[in-house]
Amino acid sequence: MADSLLQTPLAALHAEYLGRMVPFAGYAMPVQYPGGIMAEHNATRAGATLFDVSHMGQAILEGPGATLALERATPADIDGLRIGRQRYLLLTTEDGGILDDAMCARLGLDRLFLVLNASRKHLDIPRVQSLLPAGVTLTPWPDRALLAVQGPKAAELLPSLAHLPFMGVAETTLLGAEVIATRSGYTGEDGFEISVAADQAEGFARKLLGLGITLAGLGARDSLRLEAGLCLYGQDLDETTSPVEAGLTWTMGKRRRMAGDFPGAERVARDLADGPPRRRVGIAIEGRQPARAGTPIHLPGGEAIGIVTSGGFGPTVNAPVAMGYVPPAQAVDGTPLHLLVRGKPVPARVAPLPFVPHRYIR
């Protein structure tokens, strides 16, 4: 492992639990523990698991008019977000591409808590800062850990958070630590993402493990989010992808779409009016062979029409699953496709997302 990799506040815990560490977005992160990805995936669907996602960027945006200020960087309706609620948003580029996808929780009238992708936070922070009016500040919060507790048993194991609605947020004391907890996640299951001071993170994580919650790594996180049809920035989304192409029109507030007062509004309006040139779809694959990101998508026996952006084996569906982009004419459930895996065509079909139904508690 290169010495230059950053470590999360749980590095010692990962070592103790024999996490297999891999480089990810500049951090040494556990891809799995000895039980393996399949077991960690299944434990998340059946019980509750703990993911260290402290590599993600955390930041506080605050000052008079903070919500409208953030709207300068995103097509999401932030001003309409109620205090105590969180929203998924896209940061857009001037060209209408996606700079990042992020979570924004409204902690107070003029106080927002942002969670950004590890691989993008170094771009997001200066970009948003450059758009803010005087008096509103965006301050990175690097000395924080972020722990995700995911699975159908999460709320019964953390009863003091059970009152939170889906996408609710609370600043509270949990297991003796001051935390910001949201009822959200990246697995399709019920659960929480919990921000805690870095110097308290290890003790806090040990208390979670003491409740019977078990560790899961980035490998299971990826297979869970793919089954849940959730996008991974850098694979399913990037600066060339428009929100409409990605099927994320729902993240853009109606007021915002009408006003067109956000970066890239022209492209979004064009995609909405004329239809986008391509759409993100789910892809179900015949047989057992996974098709990974980068696999060409063809018409059966015909020309290349798109590319797989995420693909792997879905342990819960017990079959290979993928997402990718195809032209609108092929973006219809059931459309037959061929995926060219190592030069051999593998029959597949456009399939509805998610592959595994979300089980959020609303």
Next chain:
Amino acid sequence: MLRFTKDHEWVSLDGSLATVGITDHAQTALGDVVFVDLPEAGRVVEANESVAVVESVKAASDVYAPLAGRITESNAALSDDPALVNSDPSGAGWFFRMELADVGAFDALLDEAAYAAYVESL
């Protein structure tokens, strides 16, 4: 007789017929195997030619012909139960058999002690 390669494959020899699989070290590194793409019988292969692919939940990895020869059989059991590669990598989880072009080349592969030392050095 058992030999090994630096690609973490094992090779056992019976006359001029070699059976090839991946080592316990390799299956541990790969994690849960979900699919194995195996070569057709009759295919003539060069040493170090990619002849099979093993897919885990996370990633795909090539499996190479350890020596030159002709594939005679692939392990059909892996189609139904690819997890045999994890549960019994040096037995029921074998990948393919091949008739070696040069049986003498077998001895040039790593013996058990040399492979163990190689894994230790990683």
